[in-house]
Amino acid sequence: MSKPPLHPSAETWLHILFGDDNGGGHLAGQGVEGKTEFPDYWTLSRIESAILNIHERALTVDSLEPTILFDGYIDGILLRVVLSVDHKGQRVLKTAHPLRGNGVFKIINGVRVSKPLLRQDRTK
Structure with a gap:
């Protein structure tokens, strides 16, 4: 059965892409310390x-x-x-970020460090 579509708020997108007081900032070029950035060739x-x-193509799903x-x-x-589950039982996008891969x-420490896929990533 297909999962219901997500409808993230503008604030959630701003958090993911540009960051806020709670973190985020994963758009390429943001330079947020300790954060991964999406490849710069991703629009x-x-x-x-x-x-x-x-969430339709996930390899692993962990529920906490x-x-x-x-x-x-x-x-x-x-x-x-x-995702989090709200008081109505609906799934709500909380955040998202790249873990590893080309780009x-x-x-x-202010330096962009490449995060390529690891051997164990390729066996998932």
Whole structure:
């Protein structure tokens, strides 16, 4: 059975892409310390599509009530999408970010460090 579509708020998108007081900031070029960035060749619409569709294609799903973690691949990028369940029992997008893959970088001490897929990633 298909999962209901997500309808993230503007605030959620701003958090994921540009960051806020709670974290986020995963759009390429944001330079947020300790955060991974989507590949710079991914457009905003590509990021949106990947995030909204990953829970349909997830390789792993971990439920830590009320949070649900979906990890999966989109175009060779390992993504994590985090949903929560609201008081009505509806899934709500909380955040999302790339874990590893071609073009994924993590900001460490102000330096962009490449985060390629690992051997164990390829066997999932």
